[in-house]
Structure formats: structure tokens, C-alpha cells
Amino acid sequence: MSDPLSIAGSIAGIVQLSASVFQQVSKFIKDAKGAEKTVKDLADQTRNLSGVLQNLSLLASSLEQETSISAFKAHHLHACRQTPLAVGKRLDKPLSGFNEGSRREAVYRSLKWPFSVDDTKGLLAQIEGHQSTISLTLSIDTLESMLKCLEKQDSIIGSISLLNQKVERLTAIQTRIEYDEKRQKIIDYFMKVKPQVYLQTSSRLRQPLTGLWLTESNPTFWKWADLPRSGLWLSRIPGAGKTILSSMVIEKTLQKSSQSVAVAFFYCDYKNIDSQKLLNVLSTIAVQLGQQNHEAFGILEEYHAGLKSASGLNAEPEPKDLLDLILTIISVYAKVFIVLDGLDECGDNVAEVAEAIKFLFEASSSASIAVFSRDEPIIQDEFAAEFAHIEIAAHTEDLDIYIxxxxxxxxxxxxxxxxxxxxxxxxxxxxxxxxxxxxxxxxxxxxxxxxxxxxxxxxxxxxxxxxxxxxxxxxxxxxxxxxxxxxxxxxx
Structure with missing residues (x-):
């Protein structure tokens, strides 16, 4: 497969989309009687948008070989995609009738431009705005690249690279308190599975535009993120990019983390038996929450000390005790996010893991929990009643831009x-x-x-x-x- 995961790959998909919409709009100009001038202007600007996007794609391809910043962020790409996507969807139906029906029917249908004059002008303004943003980006990034070539010094760039910002954010969960050797031993004891490895891998694989329909446009997700306590169950079919989406949700919640807002996440993996055990799921959640606040770590440290037997060896924690520990740590924070990916991959342990996660949700007044899994009866029984549900496979925007x-x-x-x-x-x-x-x-x-x-x-x-x-x-x-x-x- 090609590299559709890069900014350049994403832009290439939008180039194809805008070119397709240009052809659609042009057909109305050609076949509709009395087409408004704004329709022709819309076609012209859509064609121009495709052109500047092509230039941006070429520039992005060259800059992605460097550690350079791109001034053009994923949310800009999202906006550039949404406008032509909305136009294309509205034009599909009348054009389908034009292409498939009789000529007489087609002529009748072609007379109806599906947008009002004001709507058309609004779309025109949006596309012109996208062009302005891209044109500015082209000049900024070209100048940045040129300066780097001339001066051969990374110090010319006045801000941290996006990649470093991401790594800094992902590792912030481990760097808010000063660790000594004793504390590190406690962390290692509980962290039997390292979810950060899964998160970093998924983040590298994710296409910049993937999941924006969820985090930027979905009111169910917004509600989950904003309420002090809420549950969200996201189900999918195999191969629908579920883990990529869960990683994006994790990153989104990590941006909210602070001394009073904590984030914990876990990836269940059918290839990793350790990740399927309830004890490891709960231990990892507990230690992640414990690392993000001094008081929380004190609670974790006290619990760890109580596990020592008379011989001085650590006893195995009990799941029930870990649940109580997590609830105690949660009480330290104003808000806690917990994201669990791949619940259906826990093998014979699916039921007990699902039951434990539901217990945490019901027993806490400040935890928002998101669960990603297949739509299986045993999971549905646990979460369908109290968790809002989003069916991932029902959304095709990511798949469309990928194709x-x-x-x-x-x-x-x-x-x-x-x-x-x-x-x-x-x-x-x-x-x-x-x-x-x-x-x-x-x-x-x-x-x-x-x-x-x-x-x-x-x-x-x-x-x-x-x-x-x-x-x-x-x-x-x-x-x-x-x-x-x-x-x-x-x-x-």
C-alpha cells in the first residue's frame, strides 16, 4: 500500500475530491438553463482550490522528508475537505437522475440547482477562504524550507516541531512528578503492560484527517468529553480502523490532562495474553492515574506497601482491591478519562473485564469512560443501557478520503x-x-x-x-x- 497516512497523502485525496466536485458543478453550468453566475464562480473557485491543493501536496511531500514544522494543520485539511464534500453530496442525487433517467427527465431535473443563491455565495466564500489559508501556508512553509537550506540551522525555526509536541504530550503522563528509584519500582510493579507503546504505534499510522468526524463533528463525543461523568461505547466491524480512532480519542483526552484532570488508557490485544488479563488492565489504569498527581501517587504507594508479605515479597493484588484503589485515586481528581480499546480481544476474560469497567463507571461520579470493541452480545449487555453508542462502520468519510x-x-x-x-x-x-x-x-x-x-x-x-x-x-x-x-x- 502507498503512504496515505501522511499529510501529502491526505491532501492528494482532497485534490481528487475537489476535482470531482468541479466536474459535477461544471455539468450544471453546461446543461442547466439560466444557471446563476455564482454557480460558474463556484466551479472556477473549486478548480482553483484543486490547483493550490496540488501545490500544497507537492510541498508537503518535500517537507515530510525533514523535521520541519508544517503551518498547515490537520483541522485546516478537515475544513478544506468538508466544503467540497458537502457540495458533492448535494449534487449526487440530481446528477444521478440526469445520468440515469430519460433525456426529458434529465432536462427537467437539471433545471434545479440544489442550493439557494445565498447558500451558493456562502460556499463560494468558504472555498475562497480555504484558498487564502493554503496560499499563506505555501509562502510560510516555502520560506521556512528556504531559510533552513540557506542557514543550515534548525534554530531558525522559532517553535517546537509538531512531532516533538506530540511526543511531549504523550510522555507528560509520566513526567509530572519527580521519580526516585523507589517510585520507579512501584510503577514497574503495576505497569505489566505498556499502553504507551501501542499509542505511539497507532499515532504513527494514523492519517492526519482520520477521526475528525468523531472528535470535531460528533455531538455524542462532545457530550462525553464535556460532561463530568459519561460513558461512550464505540463498536466496529473488523478492519474499520478502530484502534486508530481510539488512539485519536486518547490523544484528545491527553490534551485536557492537568493536576486536576487525569487520563488512563489501555489496549487489549489478542496477540498479547498479558493484555487480556483483568489484573493487568486494572493495575495499568491504577498506576497511570497514580502518576499524574502527588496525592494520587501517595495512595498508590501506600497500597503497594500493604502488599508486602511477612517475607518481604509483594503479594499479588486482588481485582476487587484494585477497583477500590482506582476509585480512591479517582476521588483525588476533578475529572478522570479512561479509554479502553479492544475489549472483545480479551478472549475468555471479556465478561469480567467488561463487568469491572462498568463497575468503575457506576461507582464513580467523575469518570468518563470510553470503550472500543466489536458489537458482541456480551459487551452490549454491559454497556448498551448506560453508555452512549457510536457505530464506527456507519461513517465513511475516513474511508472515502483514504480511497x-x-x-x-x-x-x-x-x-x-x-x-x-x-x-x-x-x-x-x-x-x-x-x-x-x-x-x-x-x-x-x-x-x-x-x-x-x-x-x-x-x-x-x-x-x-x-x-x-x-x-x-x-x-x-x-x-x-x-x-x-x-x-x-x-x-x-
Whole structure:
């Protein structure tokens, strides 16, 4: 697979999106009688937006090889994507009727531009604003890169790199108190599984735009993050990028952490037996919360001292005692966030882990807990009543931008050369709808579409039905083997 995880890859996907919307709007200008001048202006500005985005993509590709800052952040990309995405969705229905219905019906439908004059002007203003932001970014980042080349000194850059900021934020959970050797031994005793390793890996893999539909646009998530106590259950099908999303939620909560707001997180991994044990889940949550406040660490230290037997050896803690410990530590803070990923991967321990997490939620008045898992009956029974529910697979924005970026990248080496733009759009629609939220399925299909040499053969490949759950993991393994032979591995 290509690298759709970079800023450049994300921008490439938006370039394809804006170009597609330009073609849609242009069709209204061509076929609709009395089209408003603002419609033509909208088409022109959308085309211009695609052009400046292409320049930004080229610049980002060069800057990503450096440790340079990019002045253009992910939320800017999100805004640039949302405007053409909204236009495209509104135009899909009338254009579908124009393309598929009779000519007489098409002419009738084409007369109806789906936006009011004011709405069209508003969209025009948004797109012009995006262009201004990007143009400014191009000048800033080009100057920054030029200065670095001329001076050969990183000190010219006056702020910390984004990567360093992220690492600093992720490690802040461990650096708020001054550790001595005794304290480090206590931390090592409880930290049987290191969730930071999983978080750092997922953060490296995440595409900059991934998950913004959740953290920036979803009122259910906002409510969970803002209320003093709330539960959130996010379910997904295999391959829907669940762990990537959970890591983004963790990072979002880490930004809120302080002396009075603590964050704990844990990744259950079917490949790591230690991560499936309730004792390790609770111990890790306890030690993370204990590290973020002096008073909290004192509680953890006192509990650890009580575990010593007469022989001086530490006794094994009991899950019930750990639950009481966590609740005591939570009481030190004004607010606590707990995020658990992959509950369904706990094997035979799913029920007891789910029950323990639910107990923490019910017994605390200041804990907001988010659980990521498959939609399995045993998990649903625990969380459906009291936790708000978000179905991850129901959201296709991340998948759509991923497929656009992949198709744009694969055209460059001509291994997916499609001269017919309408057929390219048909491929995108088929992949987005057929994947049912599974990134890996879409990647497999793109791999296969690269093999046929004709569009006829590619069209036949598109007729394959989406994989059901029984075949999914078998297909993933087969695709990974094929991908490794071609490009050396994949993402999900």
C-alpha cells in the first residue's frame, strides 16, 4: 500500500475530491438553463482550490522528508475537505437522475440547482477562504524550507516541531512528578503492560484527517468529553480502523490532562495474553492515574506497601482491591478519562473485564469512560443501557478520503491508469460502498484492480461481493501476502 497516512497523502485525496466536485458543478453550468453566475464562480473557485491543493501536496511531500514544522494543520485539511464534500453530496442525487433517467427527465431535473443563491455565495466564500489559508501556508512553509537550506540551522525555526509536541504530550503522563528509584519500582510493579507503546504505534499510522468526524463533528463525543461523568461505547466491524480512532480519542483526552484532570488508557490485544488479563488492565489504569498527581501517587504507594508479605515479597493484588484503589485515586481528581480499546480481544476474560469497567463507571461520579470493541452480545449487555453508542462502520468519510488518496497515488506509477474519469468515479463509489467501513477490504480490492490491464477486466473485478465476517480474516491474510510481494506490507 502507498503512504496515505501522511499529510501529502491526505491532501492528494482532497485534490481528487475537489476535482470531482468541479466536474459535477461544471455539468450544471453546461446543461442547466439560466444557471446563476455564482454557480460558474463556484466551479472556477473549486478548480482553483484543486490547483493550490496540488501545490500544497507537492510541498508537503518535500517537507515530510525533514523535521520541519508544517503551518498547515490537520483541522485546516478537515475544513478544506468538508466544503467540497458537502457540495458533492448535494449534487449526487440530481446528477444521478440526469445520468440515469430519460433525456426529458434529465432536462427537467437539471433545471434545479440544489442550493439557494445565498447558500451558493456562502460556499463560494468558504472555498475562497480555504484558498487564502493554503496560499499563506505555501509562502510560510516555502520560506521556512528556504531559510533552513540557506542557514543550515534548525534554530531558525522559532517553535517546537509538531512531532516533538506530540511526543511531549504523550510522555507528560509520566513526567509530572519527580521519580526516585523507589517510585520507579512501584510503577514497574503495576505497569505489566505498556499502553504507551501501542499509542505511539497507532499515532504513527494514523492519517492526519482520520477521526475528525468523531472528535470535531460528533455531538455524542462532545457530550462525553464535556460532561463530568459519561460513558461512550464505540463498536466496529473488523478492519474499520478502530484502534486508530481510539488512539485519536486518547490523544484528545491527553490534551485536557492537568493536576486536576487525569487520563488512563489501555489496549487489549489478542496477540498479547498479558493484555487480556483483568489484573493487568486494572493495575495499568491504577498506576497511570497514580502518576499524574502527588496525592494520587501517595495512595498508590501506600497500597503497594500493604502488599508486602511477612517475607518481604509483594503479594499479588486482588481485582476487587484494585477497583477500590482506582476509585480512591479517582476521588483525588476533578475529572478522570479512561479509554479502553479492544475489549472483545480479551478472549475468555471479556465478561469480567467488561463487568469491572462498568463497575468503575457506576461507582464513580467523575469518570468518563470510553470503550472500543466489536458489537458482541456480551459487551452490549454491559454497556448498551448506560453508555452512549457510536457505530464506527456507519461513517465513511475516513474511508472515502483514504480511497481517493490511494487512487491518486497509484495512478502516478501508472499501475492503475484510468483514462475515463467517470469510470474512476464509479470505482471510488463501488469501493466506498462495498467496503462497509473496512479499510483492509478496500486496500485488497485496489491491489486486485492494479493487476488487470483493461478497464473491462477491472469492471468485472468490481462485481465481487463484499466479504462477510467469516471470510474477512482469511482475505486479510491473503491480501497481506500479495501486498508484501508487491510493495512490502500494508497498514491495517
Amino acid at each position: 481517493r488518496a490511494e487512487m491518486a497515488h497509484r495512478r502516478q506509477p501508472h499501475n492503475l491508469s484510468i483514462q475515463n474519469p467517470l469510470f474512476a468515479e464509479e470505482i471510488r463509489h463501488q469501493l466506498v460502498n462495498g467496503a462497509q467501513g473496512m479499510f483492509r477490504w478496500a486496500s485488497c480490492q485496489l491491489d486486485y484492480l492494479c493487476d488487470p490491464s483493461t478497464n473491462r477486466a477491472r469492471r468485472e473485478a468490481l462485481t465481487r461481493k463484499p466479504l462477510d465476517g467469516r471470510l474477512y480474516f482469511w482475505e486479510v491474510g491473503r491480501c497481506q501476502d500479495a501486498s508484501s510481494q508487491r510493495r512490502g506490507g500494508g497498514l491495517y
